[in-house]
Amino acid sequence: MALFDLALVALLLMLALRVVVEPDERSAIITFLAFGLLLGLAWVRLAAPDVALTEIAIGGGVTGILLLRAEAALRGRGKQAEPATRTGKLAVAAGSAAISAGLGFAVLTFSTPAPTLAPAAAQALPATGLGNPVTAVLLAFRALDTLLEKVVVLLALIGVWSLAPDALWGGAPDLKPAAVPGPLAYLGRVLPPFGVVIGVYMFWVGADAPGGTFQAGTVLAAMWLLVMMAGLHPPPDTTRWLLRLVLAGGPILFLAIAFLGFAFADGFLAYPKALAKPLILAIEAALTLSVAAALAMLVAGPARKAPAR
């Protein structure tokens, strides 16, 4: 397996360098997508299947739609900064190499035995009723991080929406290309039923096996994007209350249950022991929908059409 690891590392570094030196914007982005997919394999080798699923779905999938659409929109009129001078580039290369070398040194001199929270997680796992330790960390042991992260995603979405011109505020984003290619329309009809089943499965199985909220949410977001890009169903107005309810529903339910922890358990974000698993699953279900809607709307971008009313 060492040979496989070495080949994987060499490929990752080559692709990353290629992204930097490639003159053509579109080729660079496609190279970056290949990099994201291979990075998923690296995560499998690091015994992190949950991270691998997230990396492939986001790094290799949704980021791809985002960057390729941006490239198409910016082609020929992208903002260019002043190109760096030769000496400037050399200086930056030396500085970057020094930072890499420092990090590499840190990796080689990690303390032994490695500090770990794995025994603590293993000990507390039965109390949550979950079988997947990563889900337990995300939704129980470090639930505050997950809650704040959802808020950050929503803040980013507010930032994106606020970039709409004044006249279009509250309108719908535009995802449909001028002419929808036949294969895209076909895929838009055939893939979503399977994608939705896979997304729901990933969410459900996440309690006990690799999978979970973010992976499932990303798959659902991709399916929604496919439908919108194929022109089968237009994107909603950003002022639609149903859209906003789905977006905010996850964090609101999470917060509500967190505060109820004061009354029925040990405090903020604590679950009563008997109800831990059902509560976690309820939060996860709402969060999955919120993540799916937020990621899809982030890719869709600010409003491009005037609001209907």
Next chain:
Amino acid sequence: MMAVLQPGVLFGLCGAALVGIGLFAVITHPGLLRRIVGCNILGAGIFLVFGAVARRGAGPGFDADPVPQALVITGIVVAFSASALAVALLKRLAELTVDDRAAPDESRSGL
């Protein structure tokens, strides 16, 4: 020598190199979209170093420490949100610049 070939060390070193590559792109590349991509490579490198830490923290019954892994999942989603915001800003910037050049008066009154 064999110690370097452990996944926990090898991918950590790979992550360290990716940080350098990404940083170089962020600072020197003239195209702004490519700088966003560079930022993503930088982030991927940092996550990999973190993943190496998790792998080394393997405990009884676990192949890796789940706490850093969960934090990396959170980080990937946040990094994506930041990229989406950056891309939206970049598109708006390009629109405004083109408008300014094409019809300076109209664009000013239109805002």
